[in-house]
Amino acid sequence: MSFKKIIFAIFFIVLLFMAGLFFAVPQLAAQTRDILIGIYAAAGLVLWGILSLTVYGLGKSAVKKVTGPKEKRAAPAKKTAPFDENAVQVFSILQRRGRLIDFLKEDIGVYEDSQIGAAVRNIHKGCKEAVEEYVKIEPVMREAEGDEVTVKEGFDPSGIRLTGNVKGKPPFKGILRHCGWRVLTTDFPPLPKKQDLRVLEPAEVEME
Amino acid sequence: MNKSRYIVGIDLGTTNSVVSFIDTEEETGGVPQTHLLNIPQLTDAGVVEGLEHLPSFLYIPGETELPEKSLDLPWSDDTPYVVGKFARKRGAEVPLRLVSSAKSWLCYPDIDKTSAILPWNAPEDVSKISPLDACARYLKHVRMAWNHTMAGGESGYFLGNQDVYVTVPASFDAVARELTVRAADKAGLHDITLLEEPQAAFYSWINKKDETWRDQIKIGDVILVCDIGGGTTDFSIIEVKDEGGELTLNRVAVGEHILLGGDNMDLTLAYSLRRHFTERKINLDTRQMLGLIYSCREAKETMLNDPDIRSRPIVILGRGRSVVGGTLETELKRDDIEETILNGFLPECSIDEMPVEKKAAGFRELGLQYATDTAVTRYLAKFLRQNANMDEADGGHKTGFIHPTKILFNGGVTKAGAIGGRLINVLNNWLAADESSPVSILEGSDPDTAVATGAAYYGFAKREKGIRIRAGAGRSYYVGVETSMPAVPGMPAPLKALCVVPFGMEEGTDFKLAEQEFGLIVGEHAEFRFLSSLVCKDDAPGSVIEEWDEGEIEELAPLETTLQAAGMETGALVPVKLHSYLNEIGVLELWCEASDGSGRWKLEFNVREEHID
Incomplete structure (x- = not known):
């Protein structure tokens, strides 16, 4: 249940409660007034329940009217923008086997050639093995x-x-x-089901 | 069983399992062609690929750590654990959920191999399994992979209905062999035959040579099979004899199970290099250590194969995103390799040297010894000396050791030229000092796959009545009999050993021990101490050994039975005699038979915790 909907619900309950109190005759005996308050609160809850469902069904516009000025939260980029899963798979393999993305994203300008060279040996090895495993490439x-x-x-x-x-x-x-280079065959494993295919490499959290 | 289409050899290795097969319907013009099974397995979460080996690792994930459907296999979508490459990979990240080296646990003396103890020391919430279960699961994966890949839906082609040969180290004792058969049974393979790995390696060599192998071997040859794998070293001797004009092969000696191998070498190198980092106040975490071990292994192999290379860089990439920034470097020099590997593991030594043994703490030696010395050459010296007497062809050699004439290498470690070269040098020095000619190498087999392909070929040779190595029991086995001497407080009752299975007893034969009678009580649990020897080769069944030198006869898991018999009253004494069988598949059975013929009871190996009384 989103934060917006909760705010709306509370707002509406309070509104109904106040209305109930307003119409409750102050001169009534305390006992009867309590009962009335209870009834109005319950009615308010039921009404809120019905309205919430309707609003939810109709879409977000009604909710926005109430909560618009309260929160300006940028909607997070939903997973709806299209992407090429197979292209991502290639980058994913190169990252997991050769750490290529880590390397490309790193600012290597600050390091000595020898340090870069040493690391590149390993990266080269990993990427090379992966490429040879999945793609047959020949010269043109x-x-x-x-x-x-x-x-x-x-x-x-x-x-x-x-x-x-x-x-x-x-x-x-x-x-x-x-x-020149030309691909002869590609032989990639099938994409895993039920995984976020945008993830090139999962974040690593080490537990103590 | 009716002749199945496929003959399958399974090398259930400590680190990697390999499956090979011969298709009897394949046209090959006479010489059988062995193939390797491409085994589908998870190589990453949700990624299934086929490889020609199955890493013998099992990973037990927690409920939430892996994405849904990560462990789906083509034949199963509800297996809660994973076997193979992904298990090994993931296990490197989370070691406490990884089961590895399950096979070595099958011959670990003092634990219950059927209770859920692996991963060793794992926390409460990891659902543990027994070593027996782990081996069963590797075999089950092989079975399911085969059925999926090869059977095409026809049950006649299911692995459970083919001729299956599973290899074991020659040094595996009767208990470990039976556990292997039980593991196969649990995996749904109810009809397997065991074969010793060094023999399998030799069969593979024969197969690879087609018909020319007879040119390379002659009558009187003594072949040393030297198998150095990742975790174990195994020696065997095969003799070439003449029987009625026919060339025959006899496996005449088996070495002890030496827990020493390539992994020890890599670890030693890695630890020696780690000093370079600790000196610079850099501590390596587990992942970086693993990276270091892996780099050392590769650098070692490169240098051992090319004598011109003087050093190799060792690079450990940084963790996190700064792959260059976090890089740690050092180098592995040829001198490090000479010192650590060649001098540490394969030192020059004389034929008389013994491996350095640690003194045992208790009054009684239990089970198999762990390698207390890293010198493979000293173990080889001990092996050749201990088996000297059996070889009549040797004649009266002064220093009393077997003189091999040929050597066959097996196991990944032997791929490095310098390692085989050093072993041969040491061996040739011993031979030259005793006026014998140097050994020559039997070349041509693939040390990574020979055991599996050899096992398949053995199955073929058995069917087609081709050349077979005569082997039989690789050990003599004894039942412990306590002497009827008065008990002396503080001193263990002396034990005598009654031989129930002689060394070399042929498969499919049996012995009734007619002379000794034992009294068992109905309803009570009866236990027999059980011992074996690799060196006492002349003891006949029924003979009683009163004394032996330390290490000659060793105790294994005890045999037990509870006498239940219809029509016998509890507490009655039943006189029984012992009857031993070595069945066709290579498993030892020991039975108690009532002297009056009224019943028989099988003694089972008690593979649970040993009690030291």
């Missing part, structure tokens, strides 16, 4: 970088990028500067 062109290669007619420009003096028609001769 198999020749050694620095070798002269020929790019045939009808080549796929999304796979081979020409630089330098690009003119004329294929076949083109040139020096291979980067072999």
